[in-house]
Amino acid sequence: MYGKHLARAGLILPRDAYSSSAVPSTPSKSAASKTAAPPSVSFVSLGCPKALVDSERIVTRLRAEGYELAREHKGADLVIVNTCGFLDSAQAESLEAIGQALAENGKVIVTGCMGAEPEKITSKFPNVLAVTGPQQYESVVEAVHRAAPPAHDPYVDLVPPQGIKLTPRHYAYLKISEGCNNRCTFCIIPRLRGDLVSRPAADVLREAERLVKAGVKELLVISQDTSAYGVDIKYAASRWQDREVRAKFLDLARELGTLGAWVRLHYVYPYPHVDDVIPLMADGIVLPYLDIPFQHASPDVLKRMKRPAAQEKTLSRIARWREMCPDLTLRSTFIVGFPGETDRDFEMLLDWLDEAALDRVGCFRYEPVDGAPANVLGSPVPKEVTEERWHRFMQKQQTISTRRLKRKVGTRQQVIVDEAGPSVAKGRSRGDAPEIDGAVYVASRRPLRVGEIATVKIERADEYDLHGTVVGF
C-alpha cells in the first residue's frame, strides 16, 4: 500500500508534531488570556513522494496556524485525504480512504491527484466538504479554515487575515500564477521558476476579497504572463461565493471587478483573447489600463526573441482597442540593442512607436543574462550603438507621451491619493500604476487622506505628470 495515515505511520513529522507541545509556549502569557482548544485535523496521505511533499506543506501550514494533528479520524474536527490517481488500484484505494473517513468522522476534505477530476469523487461521495487538485495548498487550507476556523491567539497570531503586505495599505499586488510557459530567448525566468502554475480562480478571488475588506482600494494583477492564466489547469472552474469561476483571464478579471476596488492588469501579452477584456474596461469593470510588454516591433527581432503572440497584428489591434475604449492607457516595455538588431530593425521600431502612440513606455538596453539563449543569436550590437539607439528611442517616446498626457488637460479624472499633503496631495489617475507611471498633483480645499479617491479637474500637464484640483468625491 502507498497510503499512510500520518499518525499511524509517523512518517512525515517528528513525534511531537502531533501534540500541542510542538507549539512553543509563550512564558508571559497569563492564564486569563488562554484561548479555546485548537481544532484538530486527521490526515491521510496516499501516493508518491510528490504527494507526500504536498502533504508536508499542508501539515506544516496547519501546524503553524495552531491546528493539532489527530491520531484518529474519530473525534477530530475534520479529515484531509490526499489522494493518488496514478493507477486504477490507487484510485480505488483513495476512494476507500475517503469512504472510511466519512464513516468515521463525516467532515472530509479531499486533495491530491484525484482532485484534478473532482467528479470521480463527488459522484460517489457528494457530501465531502471540498475537493482540490494537486499542489493546491492554499485551497486546502482555505477549506480547512471554513470547516474549522483556526483558534485565534493574540500572542501567536501576528499575521492579519489578509496576510502581510509590503505595499501601502491602499493597494496590493495580486499574484495569479507562478512560472511561465514561454521561452523568450533573453529571459531565464522559466528556468528559475519553472513552467506556468496558475492559482485556482477561487483562491485568487478570496485573497482579493480579504484585501479589499482590509482597506485595499486597488488590486494590481501580476504574473509572468497574465493572459496565459489558467492554461496549465485547463481553465478549471472553482467555487467562489455562489458560483463556479473558470481560471480564465477574462472570467477572473470580470469577477475581480465586482469587489469594488480598482483592478489593474499587468504583463498581458497580446494573444487574440485579450481583445475580449477591452469591453470590461470600457464598462468600468476593470481599469482602462493595459501593461503589455511588446519588447520590439521588427518581426525579425521578435522572432529571435521568441516573443509570445508576436505575430499578431498589434497596430491594427491597438487602434481597435482605442475605438472600443477611448480612455485606454497603454503601457509597454522595449529592448534596444538585442543581438543582431540592425539599423533597419531599429528604424522600424521608431516608426511603429509613432503609429502606436503608447502612453507610457520603458526601454532597456540589451544586457546578456548568463545562460540566456539570446546571447548567441546574432552579432552583438556595440555598446555605443545601443546607447545611441536608446537615447533616440527615449526622445521619440517622450514627445509621444507628453502629447498623450496633454490630451487629458481639461478632463475630469478619478485620482487615488498616495501621499497626503497640507494643500497638495500626490496621487494617480486610472491610467497610472504605482511606482512605474506618472503622478497627479492635486490641490484641494480640505486635506485628502491616503487611499481616498477624488474627482479631479486636470489643469496642466508636464512631461510625466498631471496637475489639477479636486471637484468632487
Ligand code: SF4
Ligand atoms: S513571457 Fe518571456 S520574458 Fe516573460 S517570463 Fe516568460 S519567458 Fe520570460
